[in-house]
Amino acid sequence: MKRIALLLIAAAVLLTGGAGAYNPYAPNPFDAMEQNSWEYQYVYDLTKDGLTDADLSKFSPSYPLTRFEMVPMVEAALRNRNQATEEQQKKIDRLAEAFADDLALAGVYPSQLAPSTGGQPFEWKKEDVQ
Structure with a gap:
């Protein structure tokens, strides 16, 4: 009897464990973009500008x-x-925000591409005072 109960519990866990893996509301990256969306227009404008x-x-x-x-x-x-x-930089920044997840999947992080602010590096080692 215990064996059947354990098998039923294991089957229930296995069947419901994968239910959260699929999100039907997540955007499909292979769906065509609406040509009247702001993202499409921004990319088009930036492409025209080279x-x-x-x-x-x-x-x-x-x-x-x-x-x-x-x-x-x-x-x-x-x-x-x-x-x-x-x-154009404002458009690029807005696109980077909208495509942040897609860019991260491609291994690109907008913060890595941002120009340097010219700050001073932080020295974490203590200097020996004698």
Whole structure:
């Protein structure tokens, strides 16, 4: 009797353990981006200005550009941020925030690409006073 109860408990744990692994509300990176979304418009504008290292042919109305394809464009815009105007930098920053999870999956962290503030390094070792 104990053996059957343990098997039922183990089966219940195994069956319900994977239920939280799938999130149907998470954005699918392979879904086509809406062409009237702000993200699409920002990436398009930055591509027109030559900051995403991408070709404008990707923005054809007949070609459904996906979020997955936009991640390298946003990464390139982040790398070219120092060449951008102030308005373009605001767009790049907003895109970096919106694509933060996707960029992290690609191994890119916007804070690593930010220009140095020129601060002084912190010296953690104590100096010997004699």
